[in-house]
Structures are given as structure tokens and as C-alpha cells.
Amino acid sequence: MALHIFCALKCEAEPIIDNFKLIRLNDFKLFKIYQSIDQETSLVITNVGKNNAKNAVAYHHDCIKTTKSDIWFNIGIAGHKNIAIGEIRLINKIVDSKNKSCWYPQIIFDPPCDSIDLISLERPSNEYQTCLYDMEASGFYSAASQYGISELIHSVKVISDNTSAILLEVVQWQSGITSANIKFIAELKKLAKKHNALIIIDEVQSGIGRTGSLFAYEQFKIKPDIVCFAKGIANGLPLGGIITTDEVSSFMTPGLHGSTFGGNPIACAVGEKVIDIISKKSFLNRVKKKEKLFLGLLKDINNNLNIFSEVKSKGLWLSVTFLEDSNIMVDELITKCHQNGLMILKANIDTVRFSPSLIIEDMLIEESMQIFEKTLTQIQNL
Secondary structure (H helix, E strand, C coil), X not given: CCEEEEECCHHHHHHHHHHHCCEEXXXXXXXXXXXXXXXXXXXXECCCCHHHHHHHHHHHHHHHCCCCCCEEEEEEEEECCCCCCCCEEEEEEEEECCCCCXXXXXXXXXXXXXXXXXXXXXXXXXXXXXCEEECCHHHHHHHHCCCCCHHHXXXXXXXXXXXXXXXXXXXXXXXXXXXXXXXXXXXXXXXXXXXXXXXXXXXXXXXXXXXXXXXXXXXXXXXXXXXXXXXXXXXXXXXXXXXXXXXXXXXXXXXXXCCCCCCCHHHHHHHHHHHHHHCCHHHXXXXXXXXXXXXXXXXXXXXXXXXXXXXXXXXXXXXXXXXXXXXXXXXXXXXXXXXXXXXXXXXECCEEEECCCCCCCHHHHHHHHHHHHHHHHHHHCC
């Protein structure tokens, strides 16, 4: 009698892998399979979704050669309207939300926890009722019941909270340059792991080389589950996209998502070329050198005029905040800079922003800072 455990995500599986001292079987590639040295316990990471769970069970049976007397367990998280986070429930009824098929695991032992009904959904939801909700159990049970007996096939769920993901920008740009604190990121990672929440990073503005790395998150010791990008990716053509982990992408099956203008071949071709160019280390190093040139020139301006309270940068994003007694009115400064041939942006009432081209020439950086200093001097002399 062997024990076979199925988990959707690696974070769900890790405590079990550690407890049973399971070892990855590298011969099997379609799904990640782990097994104990005595071959009595095995675990499969199925990835998210009912079809993945169903296919993983069949694949595992073919690879490991299971028997009718084996024990089958689906272990993972599930959502509920009001059961406390961390509570454990044994499932006594499984319903497939799509085809309404039902399975009734035969509980012939005294369970160490309460039992409850569960509905397996097609996609995530937080509109919970009185039962549990997951996305794998029906696929798992329908497949496992072909190879085992109902008394030995069970699903155990840990109640998670309703937070499915954390969405953030690691560098915020609109109000000036505000970078996430490294300690904050470390704590966020712990919370995401504790509650099995995805980390989604918005790189629509900060990505594609803007901050001196291909994506800003690379500077913050964090590995997101999903990265959103757009704007700079196609050098002016409309294009956006996401990058995901293998676990997340396993849910994006063909036909699940579509868009009217998605997959434009010209924009995609341009985007591919942009990535080829900007991802090169030499290109990103030039961005950092230009950042240093900007910072040096802004320092010189402040040495002459003494009106900046703070200068911040992240690659070729730069911002300047003025002292309260500088008498610089940001709206007036932006207008006069424009009249003098320099375009800058407003962050808030005391801060302006610079967002030049990533390939701006050093000569133009020097010229732009000359105009900036000239305009500041004009305003001070009014």
C-alpha cells in the first residue's frame, strides 16, 4: 500500500516534501513528481485547474504503476465565506461546477477534523457560499477513482483567506520616484507565501529598461508570479503583455482568453526586437551611465542655486523636489521650461519629473540641464 499526494502549487507541496523527505524524480518531465527513498510515498505538483489535476493523476499512474490498494490524497487550499483561515476540512462531497458531476468519498474512519461539501470551479472566485471552493478536487477525484477505491481516495483542504494576489509597483513614478523598501518587499513575500497569494508586479511604466534593468523588480530581490508590461515594449506601437511562472501559465489554456486587437503581428515583431536590444547588458549599462550624468549635472545646479531639497532617480527616471522657501512654482516652471525648449513633467506641487529617451545623447542631457538651470535662474530673478 503506497501513498500518493497531489498538490496544485509548489508552496502547498513544500511542507509535505520536507516532512517525508521526498526526492524529485527527474526522469518525469510533464509533471513534477517527488518520492520517498522507500517508494512508499509520492507527491505530484499538478499546477492549477481541474484538467491539470486529472491529467497529473493519469500521468502519475502510468509513471509509478499504482495499485488498487493505494491511498490517494488531494491536499491544498480552498476558500470559504466564514470558516477561519488555517482551519482544515475533510471533503465528503465534491461537485464539478461545470458539468454538475458529484463524487462522495467514503469516510470509513474517524476524521481528525470536520467534513464539508466542496465545489470545484473553472476559475478563481471569492463569491463564497456555505461550502468550500477550489479548482482541482473534481479533476483529481474523477481520475483517481479509475485507479483506486473510494474508501482510499480523499481530499483535504486548508482554508485560505480571500486574498488571491498582491498587486504593486516596486517603483512608483507619478508623484515622483518612490521605491519600495527592501524590508517591505521581504515582509510582503512572507505574507504572500503564508496566505498562498500571487505576487503581481505592474511594470507598465517601470519595465523595459527604464530603471536600468530590464524590469525594475530585478533590483528588489523578489520573484513575481505575474509581471505586466506595456508602453516601451513596442517603441510607440500599441502592445502589452504579461509574463508568468509555469504554475500560473498552466491555467491559461487555449481559448480561455482573447482580445479584439491582441496578437498584432507588426507590434509583436517590434516588441521582440525591442527586447533583443534593451535586454543586452551593454544597453542597460549605458542607461545607468546616463543616469549618473544627469545626477552630476543636477548636483552642479543645486550647488549654484541651492533650491533642491531632494533629487531622486531610478535609471532614466529622475525627480527634483524644491525647498519650501525656494519660491519655485512648479506649474510656472513647467511652462517656462517648455518655452525655453525643455519638456518636464509635474509630480506634485513641489516636485518635477524627467523621463528622457533611453537612447538620449549625452550632449542633449547637458543641453537640457543648461535650459533647466537657465529657467530656474529666470524665475528666481523675477
